[in-house]
Amino acid sequence: MIFNRENKAIPYKMLIKALSTTKELVERILPEHGMPSLRIGLKYILSSLNKNKEKINKGKPIVGYHFAFPAEFLRCFDCVPICLEGVGYFLSTLLLHGVEKYYDLIAAFGHPFHTCTAQKGAMGMTLDNLFEFDAIITPNSPCDSTCASYPWFKYYKKFPIVIADMPFEYNEKGYRYYATQLKLSLEKLGRLIGQEPDHEKLKEALRIENEVLKIKLELFELIKSIPSPIENMFNAVSAGSSILIPGTHENLNFYRDMLQLAKMRYKKKIHHGIEEKIRTIWPYMLTFFDISLCEWLDRKLGMSVLFDIFNYTFSDPINLSGNLNEIYYGMAKKAMQMPMVKQSGEFFYTFLEDSVRLAKEFSADCFIFTQSLACKQFGSVPQLLREVLKEEVGIPMLIINFDVGDARVTSIKKIKETITQFVHTLL
Ligand code: SF4
Structure with missing residues (x-):
C-alpha cells in the first residue's frame, strides 16, 4: 500500500469517528444526568483528538507511544502522538466485535497468543497496513509482553523505535538514571522526526499536568466519602483522557468539570445509579471490551468501582x-x-502494602481482580493479595480470569454472573 499523509493513521481516525458517533448518541438519547462523565469526557477528548486529525492531514510526524510513556512529554514536538494501546483498546470498546479481527491477524502471522491484546490490536492494524509511524517511543516496561512485542514494529515494519531503559531501582540512583534515559530518548526521537525538543512547550505541558494532579488528588479524597460521588464510568473515561490527551487544556478541563460534579454530589450525598451497597477496588483493569459493565454495576448491583489501575x-x-x-x-x-x-516494575510488596492501605482508607468491602494471561509478571500476585486482604483487612477478593480487550476469552455475561454470585456471599 502506498501511504499518503491522510491514511497514515487510519485506526486513529476510526477512533475519532467512533467517539464522535458515541458522543452524538449520548447527547441525543441519554438524559442530562445519565453518565455525565462520559458526556464530559467525550467532549474534551474529541476536541483534542480532532486537533491531531488536522495535524495528520497537514503531514506532521506520527509518533506512536506506549501508554506507560507519559504523552505530555511528547508535547515538546510538533507531532501527532498516538498511543498504540489506547487506540486498540478504545476501539475494542466502541466497535461491534471490537478489534478481534486484528488480534486474529497478528496471531495468524505467528505472534504468540498469550501476549497482551494491548499491543496485539495495534500490531494487527499495522500488519494490515493501517498505520505508518514516523517513529515509536516506549519504555522497556511494564512487562515482558511489551518488551517482546515492540521490536516487531522495528524488525518487521522497519519503523524506527526509541526505547527508554527503565531501571528496577525506585530510588534516587534509579530516578537519575531514568532522567538521563528520557532526555536521550527525546533527543533521539527529535532527530528521527527532524525536530529539536522545545523545552518551553514541554514545561507548559508539565505545568498543565501538575494542575491535573492537584484535581485528581482532590477527587480521590472525595471518593473516600460514602457514597462515592463518582460513577463507575468515570474510571474508564479518566483512563482515556489520561492516556490519550495528557498535557492539553482539554485534559485539565475534563478533570475540572468532574471535580465540580463530584463536589456537588458529595454535598448532596448523591450516588449515581441506585443506592451504594458495595464498595469495590479493582486493582487491575476494567473490561474495555464492554465498559457498559460499569453502568450495570452502578445500576443493578449498587456496586461502586472506587478506582481501577489507571x-x-x-x-x-x-x-x-x-x-x-x-x-x-x-x-x-x-x-x-x-x-x-x-x-509491575517494583516487587510485589509495595503493591500489597498499597492495596491494604487503600482498602482501609476507602472503606472497601471487597476487591475484584481481573487477571490476564498476558500479565505473566503478575501471575502469582492475586492469590497473595487475596490472602493479605483477608488477614489484614478482613475483606474478600474475587479473581476473574479474562482478557480486557477480547470478549471471546470470558464473555461479559459470564463476568456478570460471576460478580452476581460473589455479591450474594457478601450481603
Ligand atoms: S495488561 Fe499486563 S501484559 Fe498487558 S501491557 Fe499491562 S502489564 Fe503488560
Missing part, C-alpha cells in the same frame, strides 16, 4: 522552577509511577 497511582508534582536536569528528574519519577509500571 486511576490510583500518583506521583509528586514536577518542580518546574529548577534547571532542565531537575525537570527531567521529576519526569523520571513520574514516569516510574505510571499505571502498571508502578505495580
